[in-house]
Amino acid sequence: MSENAAKDQPGEGRLSHTQSDHPPIARAKVGVVLANLGTPDNTDYWSLRRYLGEFLSDQRVVDYARWKWQPILQLVILTRRPFVSGKAYKSIWNTEKDESPLLTITRAQTEKVTERMKALYGDDVEVDFCMRYGNPSTDSVLKRLAEKGCERIVFFPLYPQYGSPTTATANDQAFRTLMKMKWQPSIRTVPAYFAHSGFLQALASSVTEVYQTLDGRPSKLVASYHGVPERFLLDGDPYHCHCQKTTRLLREQLGWEKGEIDTVFQSKFGPEKWVGPATVDHVAELARQGHKHIAVISPAFSSDCVETLEEIQEEIHDSFMAAGGETFTYIPCLNDRDDHIDALVDIANNELGGWLT
Ligand SMILES: C=CC1=C(C)c2cc3[nH]c(cc4nc(cc5[nH]c(cc1n2)c(C)c5CCC(=O)O)C(CCC(=O)O)=C4C)c(C)c3C=C
Ligand SMILES: [Fe+2]
Numbered sequence: 001m002s003e004n005a006a007k008d009q010p011g012e013g014r015l016s017h018t019q020s021d022h023p024p025i026a027r028a029k030v031g032v033v034l035a036n037l038g039t040p041d042n043t044d045y046w047s048l049r050r051y052l053g054e055f056l057s058d059q060r061v062v063d064y065a066r067w068k069w070q071p072i073l074q075l076v077i078l079t080r081r082p083f084v085s086g087k088a089y090k091s092i093w094n095t096e097k098d099e100s101p102l103l104t105i106t107r108a109q110t111e112k113v114t115e116r117m118k119a120l121y122g123d124d125v126e127v128d129f130c131m132r133y134g135n136p137s138t139d140s141v142l143k144r145l146a147e148k149g150c151e152r153i154v155f156f157p158l159y160p161q162y163g164s165p166t167t168a169t170a171n172d173q174a175f176r177t178l179m180k181m182k183w184q185p186s187i188r189t190v191p192a193y194f195a196h197s198g199f200l201q202a203l204a205s206s207v208t209e210v211y212q213t214l215d216g217r218p219s220k221l222v223a224s225y226h227g228v229p230e231r232f233l234l235d236g237d238p239y240h241c242h243c244q245k246t247t248r249l250l251r252e253q254l255g256w257e258k259g260e261i262d263t264v265f266q267s268k269f270g271p272e273k274w275v276g277p278a279t280v281d282h283v284a285e286l287a288r289q290g291h292k293h294i295a296v297i298s299p300a301f302s303s304d305c306v307e308t309l310e311e312i313q314e315e316i317h318d319s320f321m322a323a324g325g326e327t328f329t330y331i332p333c334l335n336d337r338d339d340h341i342d343a344l345v346d347i348a349n350n351e352l353g354g355w356l357t
């Protein structure tokens, strides 16, 4: 590389090189990457085994010593759980597109964010999405954006609350890709956004819109968050506090009294103690206490997925009904609602500060 090339700054000047063997360099752009959790490619045993194997081998998710955990995972859990989880995914599968709802919805969110970003910045911004586990992989998406000339990237984990098994591992994966690059893009990671006013407004509107369609008002709104082992909270992960705060801010946004929304946690995995109360038990207890009409919302999920479409609408619903409940109303995740997209664009824009004019 010539001395001049080494001094080159981002911009069109970088295209003119005298050396014919110099790698082509694209015009400098900014990338925005929406990062979600990931989902299996199909519902068969091997697709589930591959997906769960990658997910549950992540030390941010299950942090036991590898020598202890891997034999249990490979020999016990991955022989049985793919069948159980495969059945759950089959019951919610998007058969039209032959893919998981999480993938369909993340793509739809990305398309809408792309449209808005194009209107704001034209071709200066490239928007894409990636998954932490499975496809499209974080590695392939970041590499593609770098090849397209994205010298700066806003990496946006789609989790309103920070969690080490979600936000942190998404960021870790992005940095793993950067570790292998000769020319690293600059990267900004988006922090937790549960307190963002647009996000809270969208969440509150999603509640009031559903309530307007009901004959009677549910006597309780249950905010069901994905759980984590209690140890994570004691070790400094603020996820549990972020969830409690989300419920309080949602209640204030709705103008409701204390006690009208309960905070509970679902999806317990393994024998360790997890944060609680457990949604599945709590809804049964509510029915026994006389709350015959309840609604359930999932503010930890930016898109509907197996945990909401199967676990809440089947297992948790059935637990409520079996205990004497009468109406169980599920309030969908914000998915690609326009007010949710507005909030995501505003959050991404805040992180783009100074990078675009
Ligand atoms: C094993 C421990 C797990 C922890 C800790 C955990 C935390 C956690 N997860 C989400 C969001 C999602 N999890 C999803 C599925 C899912 N989660 C676990 C395990 C843990 N999650 C498993 C084994 C699975 C797979 C499904 C199953 O076999 O039960 C999903 C849905 C993905 C989809 O494809 O639809 C999401 C989203 C959060 C927010 C969280 C804590 C911070
Ligand atoms: Fe999970």
Ligand SMILES: [Fe+2]
Residues within 6 Å of the ligand: 267, 306, 307, 311
């Ligand atoms: Fe689950």
